[in-house]
Every structure is written in structure tokens, then in C-alpha cells.
Amino acid sequence: MSTASGGVSPGVRGEAKRRSVVEAATRAFLSEGYGAASMDAIAAEAGASKRTVYNHFPSKRDLFRAVVARLYEGLNAPGRVPSDRAPAEALTAFAHGLLTHLRRPEVTGLLRLVAAEHRRFPELSQDLMREGKGPAVAPLEAYLAALDARGELRVPSPPAAASLFLGGIKEALFWPGLFGLPVPEDGPVVDNAVRAFLRGHRVGEPRGTVTRAPDTPS
Amino acid sequence: MSTASGGVSPGVRGEAKRRSVVEAATRAFLSEGYGAASMDAIAAEAGASKRTVYNHFPSKRDLFRAVVARLYEGLNAPGRVPSDRAPAEALTAFAHGLLTHLRRPEVTGLLRLVAAEHRRFPELSQDLMREGKGPAVAPLEAYLAALDARGELRVPSPPAAASLFLGGIKEALFWPGLFGLPVPEDGPVVDNAVRAFLRGHRVGEPRGTVTRAPDTPS
DNA sequence: CTCTAAGTACACTGCACAGTGTAGTGCAAT
DNA sequence: ATTGCACTACACTGTGCAGTGTACTTAGAG
Numbered sequence: 001m002s003t004a005s006g007g008v009s010p011g012v013r014g015e016a017k018r019r020s021v022v023e024a025a026t027r028a029f030l031s032e033g034y035g036a037a038s039m040d041a042i043a044a045e046a047g048a049s050k051r052t053v054y055n056h057f058p059s060k061r062d063l064f065r066a067v068v069a070r071l072y073e074g075l076n077a078p079g080r081v082p083s084d085r086a087p088a089e090a091l092t093a094f095a096h097g098l099l100t101h102l103r104r105p106e107v108t109g110l111l112r113l114v115a116a117e118h119r120r121f122p123e124l125s126q127d128l129m130r131e132g133k134g135p136a137v138a139p140l141e142a143y144l145a146a147l148d149a150r151g152e153l154r155v156p157s158p159p160a161a162a163s164l165f166l167g168g169i170k171e172a173l174f175w176p177g178l179f180g181l182p183v184p185e186d187g188p189v190v191d192n193a194v195r196a197f198l199r200g201h202r203v204g205e206p207r208g209t210v211t212r213a214p215d216t217p218s
Numbered sequence: 219m220s221t222a223s224g225g226v227s228p229g230v231r232g233e234a235k236r237r238s239v240v241e242a243a244t245r246a247f248l249s250e251g252y253g254a255a256s257m258d259a260i261a262a263e264a265g266a267s268k269r270t271v272y273n274h275f276p277s278k279r280d281l282f283r284a285v286v287a288r289l290y291e292g293l294n295a296p297g298r299v300p301s302d303r304a305p306a307e308a309l310t311a312f313a314h315g316l317l318t319h320l321r322r323p324e325v326t327g328l329l330r331l332v333a334a335e336h337r338r339f340p341e342l343s344q345d346l347m348r349e350g351k352g353p354a355v356a357p358l359e360a361y362l363a364a365l366d367a368r369g370e371l372r373v374p375s376p377p378a379a380a381s382l383f384l385g386g387i388k389e390a391l392f393w394p395g396l397f398g399l400p401v402p403e404d405g406p407v408v409d410n411a412v413r414a415f416l417r418g419h420r421v422g423e424p425r426g427t428v429t430r431a432p433d434t435p436s
Numbered sequence: 437c438t439c440t441a442a443g444t445a446c447a448c449t450g451c452a453c454a455g456t457g458t459a460g461t462g463c464a465a466t
Numbered sequence: 467a468t469t470g471c472a473c474t475a476c477a478c479t480g481t482g483c484a485g486t487g488t489a490c491t492t493a494g495a496g
Contacts, residue, residue, distance in 0.1 A: 167389025
């Protein structure tokens with residue numbers, strides 16, 4: 001009757017099976033997509049009976065959402081900016097770290113899922129921004145703001161600058177891969193982007209450049 | 219028996235039905251995805267009988283490929299660069315044109331399809347680059363090369379510069395939309411990207427900048 | 437040993453869908 | 467009018483899959 005005798009703790013043993021189901025489902029959804037992944041295959045791959053799967057998750061949708069939620073949690077690998085190094089090195093390191101992060105199969109698969117299923121599961125999009133992109137670029141924006149505050153660089157709008165910088169890199173080195181296309185070597189592209197960024201944000205610019213935030217609407 | 223009497227021309231009448239089937243299939247695939255679109259629904263929406271659909275296309279895969287091929291053809295709306303205007307204006311105009319092009323439902327839907335189905339249909343990716351992206355950015359690269367040749371701007375590697383420029387814009391204004399996320403207003407972001415680009419490619423740079431192509435592999 | 441929660445094996449329902457077969461209809465050209 | 471073709475209506479097969487029901491087994495806690 002007591003909590004300690006009847007339930008011990010709610011699912012110490014069941015938790016293991018549950019995890020293996022979620023892991024198998026993750027692999028299935030990431031590689032096959034929502035529609036093509038079958039519950040029978042997931043159960044088999046998890047070494048569980050189909051009934052057990054349905055005892056943990058009432059429906060395929062629920063299992064899918066659990067999978068995506070867990071993927072978002074595992075996404076927390078926000079590249080740090082080595083701010084003790086010179087800006088060129090710091091930016092280069094951050095860029096490479098972010099690329100490594102973005103190109104993990106879980107991330108590319110998740111992006112493909114969100115894009116493909118954003119009609120059936122509109123709520124996934126919102127979480128993607130909040131839990132994925134936001135935390136990933138925040139350190140860069142903070143670093144740029146610090147550079148600006150120290151007077152090392154002129155960065156009127158860190159978010160805009162970060163977006164420009166990362167977009168320039170991802171355009172060649174990340175997005176093509178999402179569509180199964182080949183990507184060029186990282187090094188030269190990143191170096192070029194870093195040079196362009198530093199050239200564009202030097203202090204002591206003569207004139208004709210941005211001196212305030214890039215004029216977002218009033 | 220003769221070609222002129224027996225066949226008249228191969229399918230003058232049948233061509234109309236075929237087109238309406240392809241159009242209905244296009245709508246279905248773009249909005250539902252490959253797996254979720256049903257042949258029954260496509261036939262109904264095309265005002266055709268299911269048998270007619272299968273008389274024109276032996277399988278769902280074939281219909282899908284016909285749809286994608288036709289989408290690639292219709293993609294030929296490569297934004298021109300108004301090269302008679304000042305660089306700032308020309309780049310701004312091109313950017314807005316490209317964004318309009320990219321955000322058409324056919325394009326976003328096609329990208330989602332290619333990303334989602336690139337396991338089942340690997341061949342789609344190759345065509346996407348050749349028929350979609352290549353033609354779209356070529357005018358910009360040519361324009362940048364011309365600016366460099368005229369000595370108006372220093373653009374050592376037009377492809378790299380174009381990629382950096384467009385990536386910076388698409389990062390904020392295009393990719394989020396592909397995932398169902400809101401995008402900010404175009405104007406400020408584009409203006410900012412154009413300013414940054416011009417600042418980074420002025421002639422008469424002191425030193426420490428790129429003077430040759432950014433070192434793509436030998 | 438005994439009780440109970442969690443898991444298993446497996447047969448089964450219901451459905452949606454790709455693809456086929458067939459008998460018949462509308463529409464041109466000769 | 468006749469011939470031939472594209473199209474239709476519709477029934478039908480086969481399959482794969484989400485989800486359920488049930489009787490049986492395992493494993494830990496007292």
C-alpha cells in the first residue's frame with residue numbers, strides 16, 4: 001500500500017525498456033521519417049514486444065513527440081567561444097564547432113523531420129527555434145557584444161552580425177549537406193568568412209557605414 | 219496503320235488529361251509529401267479516373283519523378299541583376315528578387331521534398347543543384363566579376379563572395395520559413411547585408427585582406 | 437513461496453492505399 | 467456507320483500498418 005512497497009519507485013525496471021524503445025524509435029524516425037517508420041520495426045529493433053511499446057506510449061504520435069523532445073534535450077552542445085584568443089581565432093573555432101554540431105546525424109535528421117512534417121506537427125517548429133538555434137548562437141552574440149563594448153570591433157547589432165556571419169558559412173558548408181549534396185572543404189570557406197567579417201567590423205571606419213543598429217523598424 | 223492516321227499525333231487529346239494529372243499530383247506532393255499523398259486523391263483532384271492516371275504513369279514513383287522534373291523546369295526565374303544601377307541598389311534588388319523566387323510555395327515545397335525523400339530518391343539532389351541553385355546565383359557571380367574587372371569593387375572570388383552574401387541574407391530571411399518559423403522584415407536585413415558586403419569589398423584596401431581566390435583546393 | 441507489476445507472444449481487427457482487370461462510354465477521323 | 471483510342475466507373479487483390487485483446491511468463495519485494 002505504501003509508496004515504497006507497492007510502486008517502489010515508479011518504473012525502475014520499466015524505465016530501461018522505455019529508453020530502449022525511445023532510442024530505437026529515434027533511429028527509425030531520423031532515418032525513415034515519421035510516415036515510413038513502422039511501430040513493428042521499432043518494437044523489434046528495441047527488443048521489446050509491440051504491446052510493451054503501446055503500454056509506454058499510447059500512440060505513434062506520442063512516441064514521436066517523446067523522441068523529438070529527447071532530441072531537443074540532447075541538442076545542448078552550444079559551442080563555446082574561446083574568448084581568450086584573438087578574434088580571428090575565436091570566430092574560426094566557434095564556426096568549426098558549430099559546423100560539427102550541426103552536421104551530427106541527429107541534428108540533420110531532426111531538421112529534415114521538422115521541415116517535412118511541419119504540417120502534421122506544427123508545434124515542432126517553435127521548439128526548434130527556442131531549444132535549438134537560440135542557445136547555439138547566443139554565445140556568439142554575447143562574444144560580439146563584448147568585443148564591441150571593449151572597442152575591439154564595431155558591432156552595432158550583434159544578432160544581425162552573427163546571423164550574417166553564420167549564414168555566410170552555412171550557405172556553403174551546411175545547407176547543401178541537408179539535401180544530400182557535396183560540401184566543399186571547411187577551412188578555406190571559414191577563413192574567408194572570418195576575414196570578411198573582421199574587415200567589415202573594424203573600428204575607426206571613415207563613414208558611410210552602420211553606426212547604429214541596422215535600422216530595425218521604429 | 220500509318221503513323222499519321224493511326225496515332226495522328228501521339229496524344230493530342232491525352233495530353234490535356236496528362237497535364238491535369240501532373241498538376242494535381244504537384245499540389246498533392248508539395249503539400250502532403252510523397253508518402254502521404256494518395257493516388258486516389260490525386261486522380262479525384264485531377265478529375266480523372268484512377269485507371270487513366272496509371273495509363274499515363276506506370277507507378278507512383280514515376281508520377282512523382284515527372285512532377286519533380288516539371289518543377290525544375292518551372293524554376294527558371296533567375297533574378298536578373300540591374301547592373302545599370304549603383305552596386306548597392308543592384309545588390310538590393312537582386313536579393314529581393316531572389317527572396318521572392320525562393321519563397322514561392324513550389325520552391326519551398328520542392329526543397330522540403332528533396333530533403334525529406336533524399337533516401338528514397340537520391341537522384342533529386344543532383345538536379346536541384348544543377349537546375350535550381352546554379353542558374354539562380356550565376357547572374358550575381360557574373361555581376362560581381364564584372365565589378366571586379368571594372369575596378370569598382372575588389373572581389374577576388376565571385377563564387378565565394380556570392381555565397382557569403384546570399385547566405386547572410388537567407389540565414390535570417392529564408393531558412394526559418396522552411397521550418398515554419400516566422401521571418402523578420404526583409405528591408406533592414408538586406409540593407410545591412412548589402413552595407414556589410416560593400417564595406418568588405420572596397421577597393422584600395424590597405425592590406426591583410428584577400429587578394430587572391432580564397433584558396434579553394436588545387 | 438507468493439504476490440504483483442512489467443513484459444512477451446501472437447492472433448486479430450480495421451483501414452488505407454498501390455496497383456489491376458474489365459466492361460463499357462464519348463469522340464474523333466475516315 | 468465503323469473503327470480505334472482515350473477515358474470512365476467500379477469492383478477487386480494484396481499488403482502493410484496502427485492499434486487491441488488475451489493468455490502466459492518473468493522478476494523483484496515481502
